[in-house]
Each structure stands twice: as C-alpha cells, then as structure tokens.
Amino acid sequence: MSVLGCGYLGVTHAAGMAELGHQVIGIDIDPEKIAALADGRVPFFEPGLDELITRNLAAGRLRFSTSYEDAATADVHFICVGTPQRSDASAADLSHLHAAIEALAPSLAHECLVVGKSTVPVGTAAHLAEMLRVLVPDGDTVSVAWNPEFLREGTAVADTLRPDRLVLGVADTAAEKVLREVYAPLIEAGVPVVVADLPTAEVIKTAANSFMATKISFINAIAEFCDASGADVTVVAEALGRDPRIGEQFLKAGLGFGGGCISKDIRAFQARAHDLGVGHALAFLAEVDAVNLRCRDRVVELLRKQCGGGFAGRRVAVLGAAFKPNTDDIRDSPALYVAELISREGGVAAVYDPRAMGNARQAFPHLTYATSPLDAARGADAVALLTDWQEFATLDPRVLGKEVKSRNVVDGRHLLDAEEWQGAGWQYVAPGRPALQS
Numbered sequence: 001m002s003v004l005g006c007g008y009l010g011v012t013h014a015a016g017m018a019e020l021g022h023q024v025i026g027i028d029i030d031p032e033k034i035a036a037l038a039d040g041r042v043p044f045f046e047p048g049l050d051e052l053i054t055r056n057l058a059a060g061r062l063r064f065s066t067s068y069e070d071a072a073t074a075d076v077h078f079i080c081v082g083t084p085q086r087s088d089a090s091a092a093d094l095s096h097l098h099a100a101i102e103a104l105a106p107s108l109a110h111e112c113l114v115v116g117k118s119t120v121p122v123g124t125a126a127h128l129a130e131m132l133r134v135l136v137p138d139g140d141t142v143s144v145a146w147n148p149e150f151l152r153e154g155t156a157v158a159d160t161l162r163p164d165r166l167v168l169g170v171a172d173t174a175a176e177k178v179l180r181e182v183y184a185p186l187i188e189a190g191v192p193v194v195v196a197d198l199p200t201a202e203v204i205k206t207a208a209n210s211f212m213a214t215k216i217s218f219i220n221a222i223a224e225f226c227d228a229s230g231a232d233v234t235v236v237a238e239a240l241g242r243d244p245r246i247g248e249q250f251l252k253a254g255l256g257f258g259g260g261c262i263s264k265d266i267r268a269f270q271a272r273a274h275d276l277g278v279g280h281a282l283a284f285l286a287e288v289d290a291v292n293l294r295c296r297d298r299v300v301e302l303l304r305k306q307c308g309g310g311f312a313g314r315r316v317a318v319l320g321a322a323f324k325p326n327t328d329d330i331r332d333s334p335a336l337y338v339a340e341l342i343s344r345e346g347g348v349a350a351v352y353d354p355r356a357m358g359n360a361r362q363a364f365p366h367l368t369y370a371t372s373p374l375d376a377a378r379g380a381d382a383v384a385l386l387t388d389w390q391e392f393a394t395l396d397p398r399v400l401g402k403e404v405k406s407r408n409v410v411d412g413r414h415l416l417d418a419e420e421w422q423g424a425g426w427q428y429v430a431p432g433r434p435a436l437q438s
C-alpha cells in the first residue's frame, strides 16, 4: 500500500500499517523529509514513532520516496496530505489533496482503492472520485473510500495501533472488504468498526472535532463565569466530569485549544454548512471559536496585571511553546500567541519548551529563548505556565522563586499546585479561579 503525505498523520499511519504486516511506501513532495525518514530519522517529535519506523525499515516493510511512480504497484493508497485553513477564508484549502490525486492518477493502471484519511469537508470524496474518473486511463478500476483518522499528537502511535474505533466510509461492499483486510489485525483484536457511506464518514470526523472543541469552550465559558461569580472552575469541572453522561475528559479549562486540527476543522465545518444553506445549524461553532480565542487574551490580561499594567520593560518566563504536551507541534499554539503579544507590547518573553524550541525559534525568531525553566525565570517579573508538560508540574516553586524578580505566576493550564506555590510566597493566579487571586 502507499501513504501519500508523510506529515504527523501520514508517517504515523505508514509506520502503523507496516507494523500490522503490510508492505508500505510513504510518498511526500518534501525531499528533505523523505531523506530523513528513509534514514530512520523522524522529522518531528512523537513518542514511540522512531522505534516503530526503525523496526519496520529494518524489516523491509517500510520505504519512503518522493516519486509517485513508486506507488504505482500498490493496491491501496491512503491520502494523508494537509488540508489547512485557506489563507483568504475559513474554508479548507484542498489544493494539496487535488495535487496528490493529479500526481497519483497517471500511475493508476490496475484495480485499486484510494482511501482518504485527511480531514475534509463533506462532498470531497465524491469530488475526488469524479476527478479520478476523468484522470485515470481506465478510471473504472479505481474506487474511493474515506477512513477518517482520530489520532492525537503525543499518543499517535498507540492511537494508530489501538484506535477507539475504525470508521470505514465506503460506496460499495468491495471497498469495505478491502479495508477490513487492511485492518484485520485490529478488528480481530476487538476494535469496533463503524461502516458508513462516504458523506457520513466525512461528517463523523468534523463532528468529532467540533464536539471536543465545544466541550473545551463550554468549560472555558464557565471559567469566565466563575471569574465573575467567585466560583472555582476546576472544582466545577471535577464534579461535572464525575457524571458519566458528561465524562471527565476535555473539561480542562485554561488557555484553550490550539494545534493544526481543531480550530481549522470547526471553521471549515461552518464554511461548508454555509455552502449547503444550513449555516444556522452550526452557528454555535462561531461562539465556540470566540470563547476559545478569548482564553488567550484573558491569560494575557492576568499577566499584564501581574506586570503592573503593561509589558514594556518587563520580562515574562514563558513555560511552553508546543500547542500541547508531548509534541513539538507549534501550529496555532496558544502559548506562542501569548508570548508574541508580550513581545509586541515591548516585553521580553523568555520561552522554554522541552521539545518545541527548534520549531518555535524558526517561526518566532524575535522571541527570547531560554535553556531551562530556571534560565527563563531569571529576573522575570512573572512566570506564565502555558503548556502542561509534566516536567513543569514538578518544578519547585522555592527554587524558581530564587531566580525571579517577583514571585508572580499565571497558571494557564491549571497544572501547578496552587497551595504549594502560594506557600512558597508566590502570587498564584489562574483563569476561572478568582478566590485564589486575593
């Protein structure tokens, strides 16, 4: 089989499929990425992925190439290219997807299945099937399926090898049979399968991300309400989460969601709803987005207060650059948004992240970069905890307290032990916990 697009999703999927015993070739247009992968070097940080790739390269089940011709003999082609937000609109940019289909089509001369995994607006699978009918020499032999992916960065390997469910979006039973064969080891191990038609499979993915976004923004809206009413959002969330109908996951308030998926997916979902004449049905997602973006500004405001009303001439230790822990991905990172605002207002944002320093430096070269949390804290007017890396949870507030100019901390991820930090003489503040701020 082939995997087209070797980014966070594609390379994990390629290695995962090889681990299941398939012969896999990963194709990408980025020659540096392919050279690194062929050499067993993963161009980003994802726990456990190096070992998976090294093992499957050595076993001869996994190869990488920049040439679509090398994918010609495969009978299943997984499409994993990016579908980012368009630069001029909230809709998804499908140009990489179209380019991949155009590049693949001339090589398709025998019966095969093209399986989309990228997250797309409903109707995309049907459009790609139409493109293939026109572009492929004997177009009838190619069918299209949609198999959306639910992996999370940071746990991508486990999510691929032990998914919660497999969604098989198919137009006929032949495609379903092929996908059941591809995933046979997982299905035999008990992974539930949901078989759907193509539009349903496409909608399942964007609905899933929209639900998670809504849950996070719900608790962040409650956090705003807590700030006004004197309640504590962490206790509210704990009590809500104990109800199995609500569930405890995705109820962590703070800085809100970022990353390369959720925000762009809820925007693309709304754009598609507008196209289909049902914009009103998903209008609430605009509010979900707005609540989420407000979280970042609310954390900036807490920091501004701690810095005496403005950032000019102040130094803030920014702990975290990745959009979440256990990844080096900084796409739409709330932490870097906050750092950037501090810097723009004349402050020094001294950033430290265990894994994302390289990416952050490249995208935000004008920020200041520290070699450790202590180095970031040296002479700081405030410490901002913005990504919930476990190594930040165990920071000793007494040790850090010796480095800073003023013992001010904003816990944007509700990670730190408020009592411990207050006991060590810090002014601890966190969104949605107003009682701690007096």
Ligand SMILES: NC(=O)c1ccc[n+]([C@@H]2O[C@H](COP(=O)([O-])OP(=O)(O)OC[C@H]3O[C@@H](n4cnc5c(N)ncnc54)[C@H](O)[C@@H]3O)[C@@H](O)[C@H]2O)c1
Binding pocket: 004, 005, 006, 007, 008, 009, 010, 027, 028, 029, 030, 033, 080, 081, 082, 083, 084, 096, 097, 099, 100, 103, 117, 118, 119, 120, 149, 150, 151, 152, 153, 260, 261
């Ligand atoms: N990252 C995740 O956790 C995740 C999870 C589920 C679904 N998704 C979805 O998967 C898709 C990919 O996301 P990602 O995070 O892996 O993006 P990414 O930007 O990390 O990777 C995309 C890759 O596609 C390559 N590419 C672009 N055009 C190509 C072409 N014509 N042919 C071959 N390769 C091409 C790029 O060079 C890049 O390596 C998106 O639709 C995303 O929404 C991502």
Ligand SMILES: O=c1ccn([C@@H]2O[C@H](COP(=O)(O)OP(=O)(O)O[C@H]3O[C@H](CO)[C@@H](O)[C@H](O)[C@H]3O)[C@@H](O)[C@H]2O)c(=O)[nH]1
Binding pocket: 119, 149, 150, 151, 152, 153, 154, 209, 212, 216, 249, 250, 251, 252, 253, 254, 255, 256, 257, 258, 259, 260, 261, 262, 323, 324
């Ligand atoms: O209670 C919570 C949970 C998460 N987050 C934030 O939400 C963002 C997204 O987190 P997560 O969903 O774990 O990360 P992703 O790797 O972006 O994964 C999401 O996006 C992927 C791409 O579509 C999907 O495959 C996954 O199922 C979906 O969880 C991060 O910034 C988190 O810090 C919170 O603020 N509070």
